[in-house]
Amino acid sequence: xxxxxxxxxxxxxxxxxxxxxxxxxxxxxxxxxxxxxxxxxxxxxxxxxxxxxxxxxxxxxxxxxxxxxxxxxxxxxxxxxxxxxxxxxxxxxxxxxxxxxxxxxxxxxxxxxxxxxxxxxxxxxxxxxxxxxxxxxxxxxxxxxxxxxxxxxxxxxxxxxxxxxxxxxxxxxxxxxxxxxxxxxxxxxxxxxxxxxxxxxxxxxxxxxxxxxxx
Numbered sequence: 001x002x003x004x005x006x007x008x009x010x011x012x013x014x015x016x017x018x019x020x021x022x023x024x025x026x027x028x029x030x031x032x033x034x035x036x037x038x039x040x041x042x043x044x045x046x047x048x049x050x051x052x053x054x055x056x057x058x059x060x061x062x063x064x065x066x067x068x069x070x071x072x073x074x075x076x077x078x079x080x081x082x083x084x085x086x087x088x089x090x091x092x093x094x095x096x097x098x099x100x101x102x103x104x105x106x107x108x109x110x111x112x113x114x115x116x117x118x119x120x121x122x123x124x125x126x127x128x129x130x131x132x133x134x135x136x137x138x139x140x141x142x143x144x145x146x147x148x149x150x151x152x153x154x155x156x157x158x159x160x161x162x163x164x165x166x167x168x169x170x171x172x173x174x175x176x177x178x179x180x181x182x183x184x185x186x187x188x189x190x191x192x193x194x195x196x197x198x199x200x201x202x203x204x205x206x207x208x209x210x211x212x213x214x215x
Contacts, residue, residue, distance in 0.1 A: 039149050042196040046153030049188035051107050059150045060108075063187075066146035072135035076128070079139045080179055082111040082172040091171050092184075095163045107188035111172045112140055113179040124180060136182050143185065153190035158183045 064081060072078060084092065093103040116132035119125045124133050144154045158181075161168075165181030 038196045039145055041198065041200055042194045043145055043148035043154075044194070044198060044200075045155040046186070046188075046190045046194075047155060048191040049105060049107055049153065049186075050191050051105060051188065053107075053189040055108055055152055055188060059147070059152060060187075062150070063143045063146040063152075067139040067143035070135055070138035070142050072138075073128075073131045076116070076132055076135070078114050078116045078132035079136045080113045080115055080174065082113075082174065084109040084111060084172065088172060092163075092168065095167055095171065096161065099162055106186045108186065110143075110185040110187060111168060111174070112136065112182040112185060113169060113174050114182050115175070115179045118180075133182075140183065140185060147187055148194060151189065151194055152187055153194060154185055154187040156183050156185055 060083065064083075067081070068077065068079065070079070082088075089103075089106075089109050092109060093100050096103070114124070114133055114136040116124065116129045117126055118129060124130060140156060144156065147154045161184060166176065168184065169176055169179060169181055
């Protein structure tokens with residue numbers, strides 16, 4: 001596998017299907033043992049990390065491979081990833097001195113953007129733009145689930161960073177004309193291990209509040 005975590009910036013735009021060698025489907029022991037739901041339940045936003053433990057390159061690679069398996073209309077592959085090395089993380093931390101202490105406690109920073117078409121105002125509002133935006137969101141979820149499956153915590157950060165999206169894209173060398181900021185994915189081994197039996201925040205609407213069964 002390619003070692004990606006050590007690069008300062010990384011843009012993946014692959015034209016062929018990735019060769020996934022790490023994941024092997026397992027046979028469920030019983031009908032009620034659902035690995036997918038266990039992984040979903042284990043993936044919670046993690047804010048505190050064990051900075052003394054580095055995430056192996058193979059785990060980062062596997063998470064990126066999972067990300068680009070996300071559904072995307074006409075296989076546009078609109079996702080772009082920038083895995084930030086130490087120098088780039090330092091530059092990002094310096095963009096908000098008030099939060100530098102918190103930022104420096106996060107070992108892994110993955111900047112994610114979308115490359116799509118935009119309206120006359122430069123916003124994402126066209127049919128293709130909205131579809132590509134949704135595809136990148138799916139890719140981010142895939143990546144975070146893959147991290148979780150390997151015991152690595154993550155958190156999808158956007159406005160709470162307190163940094164203008166344009167400054168983040170500039171810092172990682174993204175094409176400001178072609179790309180728009182989707183978020184920073186923090187990742188690393190959590191200070192407390194992930195718990196597949198952990199409590200999931202309750203949904204106020206629940207399934208009954210969002211589902212209509214039609215004839």
